[in-house]
Amino acid sequence: MKTYLVTGGAGFIGSNFVIYMLSKYNDVKIINVDKLTYAGNLENLKTIANNPNYVFVQADICDKEAISKLFKENEIDYVVNFAAESHVDRSISNPEIFVQTNVMGTVNMLQCAKEAWTVGDDTYKKGVKYLQVSTDEVYGTLGAEGYFMEMTPLDPHSPYSSSKASADLFVQAFSDTYKFPVNITRCSNNYGPYQFPEKLIPLIMNNTLKHKDLPVYGDGMQIRDWLYVEDHCKAIDMVIRDGVLGEVYNVGGHNERTNIFIVKTIIQYIKENVDSTVSEHLIKHVTDRKGHDRRYGIDPQKIKEALGWYPETSFEVGIRKTLKWYLDNMDWVENVTSGAYQNYYEKMYSGKQEI
Ligand code: NAD
Numbered sequence: 001m002k003t004y005l006v007t008g009g010a011g012f013i014g015s016n017f018v019i020y021m022l023s024k025y026n027d028v029k030i031i032n033v034d035k036l037t038y039a040g041n042l043e044n045l046k047t048i049a050n051n052p053n054y055v056f057v058q059a060d061i062c063d064k065e066a067i068s069k070l071f072k073e074n075e076i077d078y079v080v081n082f083a084a085e086s087h088v089d090r091s092i093s094n095p096e097i098f099v100q101t102n103v104m105g106t107v108n109m110l111q112c113a114k115e116a117w118t119v120g121d122d123t124y125k126k127g128v129k130y131l132q133v134s135t136d137e138v139y140g141t142l143g144a145e146g147y148f149m150e151m152t153p154l155d156p157h158s159p160y161s162s163s164k165a166s167a168d169l170f171v172q173a174f175s176d177t178y179k180f181p182v183n184i185t186r187c188s189n190n191y192g193p194y195q196f197p198e199k200l201i202p203l204i205m206n207n208t209l210k211h212k213d214l215p216v217y218g219d220g221m222q223i224r225d226w227l228y229v230e231d232h233c234k235a236i237d238m239v240i241r242d243g244v245l246g247e248v249y250n251v252g253g254h255n256e257r258t259n260i261f262i263v264k265t266i267i268q269y270i271k272e273n274v275d276s277t278v279s280e281h282l283i284k285h286v287t288d289r290k291g292h293d294r295r296y297g298i299d300p301q302k303i304k305e306a307l308g309w310y311p312e313t314s315f316e317v318g319i320r321k322t323l324k325w326y327l328d329n330m331d332w333v334e335n336v337t338s339g340a341y342q343n344y345y346e347k348m349y350s351g352k353q354e355i
């Protein structure tokens with residue numbers, strides 16, 4: 001029985017990972033540590049909440065006492081660090097919390113794991129590993145050609161991606177300095193169930209259903225490389241089990257789409273399946289995001305060749321599954337977007353000029 005300390009397991013990808021692991025294996029124990037910020041929601045986990053192999057602990061990854069206690073009280077084999085502030089727009093208006101959680105929180109997790117796992121000078125309990133869940137955004141932006149590879153230099157532009165790149169450098173430093181057993185995964189944009197509706201796909205879905213404006217930043221020709229969240233979970237599982245210590249693995253499925261294509265796809269889906277009166281007239285091109293990266297594109301060759309990973313869900317299948325999930329779970333959307341989120345949304349979009 002392996003014990004995983006998963007941080008941020010009440011967020012979008014973390015909750016999908018916890019559900020994925022508990023559905024796939026009977027012999028894993030998951031301890032989910034989450035601060036439950038606006039982005040964390042225990043409703044995401046209600047299908048597995050009573051699983052005997054699952055424990056939830058509300059704590060901040062920056063809290064040394066709380067995290068050390070977890071290591072003292074449990075024989076932890078793996079750490080999977082999802083916990084982060086994850087929204088680029090929020091990082092532009094409030095960068096400090098991104099440094100606190102994404103950088104300081106990662107260093108605290110590394111320190112606590114190192115203290116708990118040390119058995120001698122630069123030697124650790126057998127078989128343990130720390131996996132940092134990172135992002136392709138640390139590589140910066142691409143022109144029309146080329147892909148991000150693991151050796152592409154880090155060149156982050158937003159406060160979010162800068163904080164994630166800083167965290168990656170600390171993970172690398174622990175590997176280089178202390179021979180600490182780590183892996184880093186850098187994945188492209190995820191989509192799927194439980195994504196907080198401030199991100200592009202659920203936001204556009206929710207607004208279209210309500211006949212609200214669809215804010216498209218700038219010309220909408222920015223490109224993201226979309227991966228169905230379950231394929232990301234599968235990659236993380238494989239890297240924990242078989243990834244070579246100290247290595248970085250890029251994760252992506254060659255599913256590049258412009259933002260405007262995504263928005264039009266969602267409108268079309270709703271038009272065909274829910275409400276024939278919606279149309280592209282809802283699209284509003286608004287002031288572009290500051291420092292907006294133009295294109296992301298992952299080269300996943302390394303993880304494919306080394307670990308045999310491949311994406312199982314095509315974009316066409318994944319997007320329909322995702323949009324159907326949101327339609328079937330509109331009460332979830334209402335619950336997570338009530339209260340403080342409304343104020344954020346009004347503030348965020350009232351300042352945006354139509355262009
Ligand atoms: P999310 O915002 O949906 O979830 C983040 C979770 O972390 C929430 O449950 C939140 O409560 C928790 N959290 C925040 N601060 C915390 C703290 N100080 N202590 C403990 N818990 C805290 O994010 P997500 O989209 O699920 O992303 C998860 C990870 O994957 C992040 O590290 C992100 O950088 C990375 N990532 C995301 C994407 C994507 O497309 N969403 C792509 C690649 C990598």
Ligand code: TYD
Nearest residue numbers: 088189198199200203215216217222224259
């Ligand atoms: P987002 O979902 O915030 O992910 P990321 O910034 O991490 O890629 O945004 C995806 C793309 O969609 C990005 O290019 C910004 C754009 N976008 C809009 O055009 N309008 C919106 O309202 C949002 C939230 C994003």
